[in-house]
Amino acid sequence: MTKHPLWSDDYWLLLMRLYLRKPVGVKPLYSRGLVDLSLELHIPPQDLYHLMFHLRQLDTPRIKRLWEQYGKNPKLLAKGIRLLKRMTGFNSSGGFYDGVEVQESFEKDFRPIPSYPTFRPIMLIMILDLYFRLTPITMVVDTPEVKQLAREIRVKPTDVEEILCVFKTCDPYLKRKETNHPLTGICKEIWNRYGNGNPEELSALAAQLKMFFRRK
DSSP: OOOOOOOGGGGGHHHHHHSSSSSSSOOOOOOOOHHHHHHHHHHOOHHHHHHHHHHHHHHHHHHHHHEEEEEHHHHHHHHHHHHHTTTTTTSSSSSTTTSSOOOSHHHHHSSSHHHHHHHHOOHHHHHHHHTSSOOOGEEEGTHHHHHHHHHHHHOHHHHHHHHHHHOOEEEEEEEEOOOOHHHHHHHHHHHHHHHOOOHHHHEEEEEHGGGSOOOO
């Protein structure tokens, strides 16, 4: 199996703990637990998601031994994870990752935007998907889709309307004057990443990202 360069076989314990969390099984891509582990290890959620399928299939001798040793012994699993986390530099770019360059990329999409912590870039991605499914006149708080998305990402409908208005200034067809909104720059970045791509792919991504906001 192909693994991310930052992957260590010691991480199977962390992945197994997540797998065993109820409901037991492979966790949805972009679910909060999977993303949290992804941020901790600096390994994209997609990589961990695929590795979790290998964990389920028991397709290597090492994985079989892990299940035999830890599968029915949660205390031993917890002890193994505690030992792992005591390792110098775990969850940082130093010590534990000596000799390996750690460059954050996907992580930024899931973290609050420093200048506007109400939002994370993934929320802007979801709002952009909504933007392409509405007309300018319906990009208002009273529109049911605006209210629904606001509930899903846990913000106010006025917040969603606000970002939709920012995206209007990114839309070359509308030719709106750019505003000095603090999220204009990152909205333009999101637009450049997804605005000219396949809308079906954007819609599929937005649907998957909803899992991040599901209550545990």
